[in-house]
Amino acid sequence: xxxxxxxxxxxxxxxxxxxxxxxxxxxxxxxxxxxxxxxxxxxxxxxxxxxxxxxxxxxxxxxxxxxxxxxxxxxxxxxxxxxxxxxxxxxxxxxxxxxxxxxxxxxxxxxxxxxxxxxxxxxxxxxxxxxxxxxxxxxxxxxxxxxxxxxxxxxxxxxxxxxxxxxxxxxxxxxxxxxxxxxxxxxxxxxxxxxxxxxxxxxxxxxxxxxxxxxxxxxxxxxxxxxxxxxxxxxxxxxxxxxxxxxxxxxxxxxxxxxxxxx
Amino acid sequence: xxxxxxxxxxxxxxxxxxxxxxxxxxxxxxxxxxxxxxxxxxxxxxxxxxxxxxxxxxxxxxxxxxxxxxxxxxxxxxxxxxxxxxxxxxxxxxxxxxxxxxxxxxxxxxxxxxxxxxxxxxxxxxxxxxxxxxxxxxxxxxxxxxxxxxxxxxxxxxxxxxxxxxxxxxxxxxxxxxxxxxxxxxxxxxxxxxxxxxxxxxxxxxxxxxxxxxxxxxxxxxxxxxxxxxxxxxxxxxxxxxxxxxxxxxxxxxx
Numbered sequence: 001x002x003x004x005x006x007x008x009x010x011x012x013x014x015x016x017x018x019x020x021x022x023x024x025x026x027x028x029x030x031x032x033x034x035x036x037x038x039x040x041x042x043x044x045x046x047x048x049x050x051x052x053x054x055x056x057x058x059x060x061x062x063x064x065x066x067x068x069x070x071x072x073x074x075x076x077x078x079x080x081x082x083x084x085x086x087x088x089x090x091x092x093x094x095x096x097x098x099x100x101x102x103x104x105x106x107x108x109x110x111x112x113x114x115x116x117x118x119x120x121x122x123x124x125x126x127x128x129x130x131x132x133x134x135x136x137x138x139x140x141x142x143x144x145x146x147x148x149x150x151x152x153x154x155x156x157x158x159x160x161x162x163x164x165x166x167x168x169x170x171x172x173x174x175x176x177x178x179x180x181x182x183x184x185x186x187x188x189x190x191x192x193x194x195x196x197x198x199x200x201x202x203x204x205x206x207x208x209x210x211x212x213x214x215x216x217x218x219x220x221x222x223x224x225x226x227x228x229x230x231x232x233x234x235x236x237x238x239x240x241x242x243x244x245x246x247x248x249x250x251x252x253x254x255x256x257x258x259x260x261x262x263x
Numbered sequence: 264x265x266x267x268x269x270x271x272x273x274x275x276x277x278x279x280x281x282x283x284x285x286x287x288x289x290x291x292x293x294x295x296x297x298x299x300x301x302x303x304x305x306x307x308x309x310x311x312x313x314x315x316x317x318x319x320x321x322x323x324x325x326x327x328x329x330x331x332x333x334x335x336x337x338x339x340x341x342x343x344x345x346x347x348x349x350x351x352x353x354x355x356x357x358x359x360x361x362x363x364x365x366x367x368x369x370x371x372x373x374x375x376x377x378x379x380x381x382x383x384x385x386x387x388x389x390x391x392x393x394x395x396x397x398x399x400x401x402x403x404x405x406x407x408x409x410x411x412x413x414x415x416x417x418x419x420x421x422x423x424x425x426x427x428x429x430x431x432x433x434x435x436x437x438x439x440x441x442x443x444x445x446x447x448x449x450x451x452x453x454x455x456x457x458x459x460x461x462x463x464x465x466x467x468x469x470x471x472x473x474x475x476x477x478x479x480x481x482x483x484x485x486x487x488x489x490x491x492x493x494x495x496x497x498x499x500x501x502x503x504x505x506x507x508x509x510x511x512x513x514x515x516x517x518x
Contacts, residue, residue, distance in 0.1 A: 131362075131364075133364035136327050136364065137358075137365075138366075139327060140325055140327060140356070140357075140360075140427075141357075141377070141382065141426070141427070141430060142353040142378060142430065143377070143381060143382060144346070144350055151366075151377055152366055155368050233409070233412070233413060234409075234410050234411075234412030234413040235412050
């Protein structure tokens, strides 16, 4: 069925090379985009919960803007509009970037900033779900705002939201396919190109589908391993807490009161 | 012995001074015109019915709750909204909570080491030595590298006491430290607190453990509906409370 992938293309490669090249761009976009999203998401999520009005308003503004504009529109904004609104020297420099990078960087920025707004909301929810006593205990020890967030609040909040961060990892690499609209030859774009060159629509998109599925499974598996690695000894893993019936009953029952919220 | 302490405390300058302090939650007045002085080395037990404001009072002393009126001076520093002052005072005031509030993602030793390292700026090895020393004192040094969830309630509360002591505070506040414990674990925590009292620590304890109050308190302060109703040495207070409200409260808790 996938025999077509090993046939020669007009440029002397095989179709599978196109697909692999697309996969490479997809992975690069998702990987680097993720770290941008994670870094900004944590900062903005923390910003949503601080007492300082200026910071919390800016963080709120960020989330509302980036979360509520469709990814496709954001992609167009970064690619078509952004170079026009910045000073012309910068704008021209952006437009003169060689082909894959001229699409890659706007796509990276778009997906990173969009996903950051989603992560920020989860970080905020995670922080708000922590028992108040944690911050009180940190304050009572004389820890100021920064160390309280850095050592007490954020490490616990991130553990708490690990299951939903898994969805964001999967979300960002699926959203990479939108980058084809601004000309990045990622996995979906290559599949379409193969389909147009060979008329083997089923094989081309079938192969892409399988690649996406495998990536999803790898991401899921990776997050499970991370969940296990950062799990606090003596507690149930976060994903089991979502469905208590899956958890070992005895283990869940043995949790002391203070740990309930960390499950 | 406690009574000797009481007279000594009266002579030295007070380490905690609360004057005409008012605390409101919205339109509800939780504390009304509280006046209290605690001498260095003095042991105070706060008791009273649920909702009488005793927990709120000690939470105001380290500014976890902000008071709305009057003055609170701790170790010569008045509590205002100045962050540096507040954090300075908090370094000198240890607090033990009803629900322990240990940091679940850190080991027992790390719980004890974090604030001394980040606030006092001492080295990792010094912080660990200090933590192990104090864990030894509360008799759980062999649990130092476990996580809080792996300990019993009584052990967790003793870790919480050690964690507060690692900052080498001048004052310790206890907010119902034994109320969340199973009965068989109350004793081990109280023994730790008695040891601390013997060493001369200034202590303000919200507790209903009357045996503990009798044993270590210099003064018992009875609160009701946001006011201090009665103040007395433990023996007279338990034997013959002067106010009707204290009498009916004691009848409720002593069976």
